[in-house]
Amino acid sequence: GAVVSQHPSRVICKSGTSVKIECRSLDFQATTMFWYRQFPKQSLMLMATSNEGSKATYEQGVEKDKFLINHASLTLSTLTVTSAHPEDSSFYICSGLASYEQYFGPGTRLTVT
């Protein structure tokens, strides 16, 4: 199956700083990638749809100026959490779309202190 990686797997940052998370499709090209957020003991909630070469589409309630998404190539999308605060601490998961199926990355645990 298609493989998606994320980097870093865990990150701890101080409140007010920015953090970048990378999502890579390793063996397929993903014109569309998705970013999800998962709080403890909760389900995955879609944050935004990332399209290569164009602006991301954000879900209602997700601040596009706080969660910057860049999809500059067919194998890489990045999510930057700007001016992070403790309430942004969560598990961030990306997925790549291949042949109408989404393949998920292993997730990035963000902790903001």
Added chain:
Amino acid sequence: GQQLNQSPQSMFIQEGEDVSMNCTSSSIFNTWLWYKQDPGEGPVLLIALYKAGELTSNGRLTAQFGITRKDSFLNISASIPSDVGIYFCAGLGIKGGATNKLIFGTGTLLAVQP
């Protein structure tokens, strides 16, 4: 955001028992999917259902896409310790919405005692 209702919320069973969980929605979906998520990992696809009424098996797992396209169930037979995890249903292609957007269920935590 929208979520699908999944039940039960959690299950604690003995190894060898069969398990059943289901997922319901007020909206119609084109595709239903079932995922398993281990702690600290991303979800992994178990079964995909593409047609209303479809019954599909994958080893000890069996899932069905409801006739109304608003529900689905997942059965696990003869559970083993490695079945432990959180199971999520997901609907793809909500009627009237984006065709490639996944909406996840609330999840079922499965614990299997050896």
